[in-house]
Amino acid sequence: MAVYTEVSDEDLAGFIASYDLGALLSYKGIAEGVENTNYLVHTEKGPYFLTLFEKRVAAADLPFFLGLMEHLSKAGLTCPTPVHDAEGRVLRTLAGRPAALVTFLEGVWIRRPQARHCAAVGQAMARLHLAGQGFPLSRKNALGLSGWRPLFERFRARADEIAPGLAGTIEQELDHLEARWPSALPQGVIHADLFPDNVFFLGDALSGLIDFYFACNDALSYDIAVTLNAWCFESDHSFNITKGQALLKGYQSVRPISAEERDALPLLARGAALRFLLTRAHDWLHTSKDALVSPKDPVEYLRRLKFHRSIKAASEYGFEAQA
């Protein structure tokens, strides 16, 4: 949680004046978001969300992210949508950073998801996958299969500081996944980071999806694998099949999962667990002690990885018997 870039009242008032939103009423730096600086801005037209993109986000990717949010909103998905300034621009500069103002989405994220929340996120993810069709820009998954080994090499020498034998486990897992990773699964735009803090609810109703800054083109079923990892494990690291079932059923009520996608799921889930193990392990070893953001525990994803390795068939994730 952090505000990396301070914005002055004068700079922001000038910035807001270039939109058709009336005067600036207030703005507060938000203590969440690991990658970027966020402000909740009140103008005479209502609340908006201002993001200043920090160095970890590639400026070349911003048209993809902002264009995607606009495309998805127009396709009926509830997500933040960029506001156009008087000259029609959505990507601006503020306080020396690329910046965008997006609509503010009401909702809270669920700290302890239940099966009903998993069903709702499954449905919303499938809607996102359908809504993404026809989006003309594309972005490679920088944290997909081909990105994992280079990321591993950056901390390999120190990996065993996290858990004894971790370097060997990751090495073995990379070999396994690289030899078997499926390439013919249905592709499209995926969220790629659909964790509970990126899904808002109002009461029990899902009110929207946020944070598209990992979105990319990849296998749609890889997104399902990420989301199973993110939503269906308990705090004791055990897989909750009731939640898995709810998520998959919710998804399939909107977009049916093909036999190939289903059969690939255990492998995709291993890959997804490895992806978060790798980024967390990297950040764990590279975060300075006085960083504004505390790194997340990588071992959580080592445990999930081991669970997925034990899976013999996708039915163990909760797929209901096919008719």
Add this chain to the structure above:
Amino acid sequence: MAVYTEVSDEDLAGFIASYDLGALLSYKGIAEGVENTNYLVHTEKGPYFLTLFEKRVAAADLPFFLGLMEHLSKAGLTCPTPVHDAEGRVLRTLAGRPAALVTFLEGVWIRRPQARHCAAVGQAMARLHLAGQGFPLSRKNALGLSGWRPLFERFRARADEIAPGLAGTIEQELDHLEARWPSALPQGVIHADLFPDNVFFLGDALSGLIDFYFACNDALSYDIAVTLNAWCFESDHSFNITKGQALLKGYQSVRPISAEERDALPLLARGAALRFLLTRAHDWLHTSKDALVSPKDPVEYLRRLKFHRSIKAASEYGFEAQA
């Protein structure tokens, strides 16, 4: 800037349900505030400000602070006012902390105050001093004259790490002030921390005062001395007499300053500079490297202190010639 205490969606939804504010719509941890944890909460009735009081705030002082905000609001001052829950309570418990929900005040704080802002803050401070009359609770100024020497003793041995000779300068200054500190000046409720970030503006109009968590009973003119220190120095540490004049004139347009108060001002201003020098020096030497909040530079207030020592008459702060 920091969120020290995380509040879960379930806990907050339950908390909000005990007020007559409709359902919880969203909440964001605010990256400002050094002492407490703050959330900007949207409910169906509008935006509110939630504060969880952290350990640095004495729980015994909370009825004073909350009662004062309510008293001042009723007396017509624009400031946050505590919201009563269905049982009439303003001080509650949330996530294991004392907590209060107050009204949300629109406005932004001015990073580079001009003379017109100083005039407005002078006026608002005088209104606060008048509005505070009749408030039945009282609170000693914990950071007033009698608190300075004990605070100094906590870092005296290391003071010269900040600036060579600092310990001697402070010692000398304490002796000087303790021998001469006035006791017969008009007393009342003072804000005691009326820095630019605690004063909101909408355009050029002052829209309200916030953060009453240093408020206490003390000489009203000591509040003027604090505010002169906080608003009327330039970034090169020189005193701007135009701003001083504007502030004093703004104040006197609401509440005349007596001859005794005026004559005491150079001494009070030295005391106010010393008070911020002491707290900043203490925090500078005691803040751990991985703290969420960066300490402020104490030397800034050493320079102000030296300026005030050079003052021969209150007129040098910008008092206009008396008729």
